[in-house]
Amino acid sequence: QVQLVESGGGLVQPGGSLRLSCAASGSTGSISVMGWYRQAPGKQRELVATISRGGSTNYNDSVKGRFTISRDNAKNTVFLQMNGLKPEDTAVYYCNVNTPRNYWGQGTQVTVSS
Numbered sequence: 001q002v003q004l005v006e007s008g009g010g011l012v013q014p015g016g017s018l019r020l021s022c023a024a025s026g027s028t029g030s031i032s033v034m035g036w037y038r039q040a041p042g043k044q045r046e047l048v049a050t051i052s053r054g055g056s057t058n059y060n061d062s063v064k065g066r067f068t069i070s071r072d073n074a075k076n077t078v079f080l081q082m083n084g085l086k087p088e089d090t091a092v093y094y095c096n097v098n099t100p101r102n103y104w105g106q107g108t109q110v111t112v113s114s
Contacts, residue, residue: 002026002103004095009108016112017083022095022105024076030099034071034078038091038110048093049080063089085112
């Protein structure tokens with residue numbers, strides 16, 4: 001079993017920045033890919049970004065150049081640095097890890113509004 005604890009969400013004005021963190025605990029030795037997904041009201045959950053244990057990354061086209069995913073393997077933590085935030089980035093952001101079983105965090109709200 002893997003437990004995930006997310007932090008860093010909140011309210012920010014358009015153009016602002018936020019940094020999300022997700023710390024994994026439990027059976028972390030088998031974690032391979034870590035990532036972030038988001039779900040806006042009335043929409044399906046979508047991939048934001050993923051990162052492999054070796055550091056290979058994958059991004060949703062809508063966040064390329066604005067968001068950066070990174071991870072600290074020693075601390076079993078994944079980060080999402082979000083710059084240039086737009087109102088359409090408003091969503092609940094979920095951390096995900098693959099062992100290869102999928103585990104999800106509880107979600108953290110990100111609201112971009114003036």
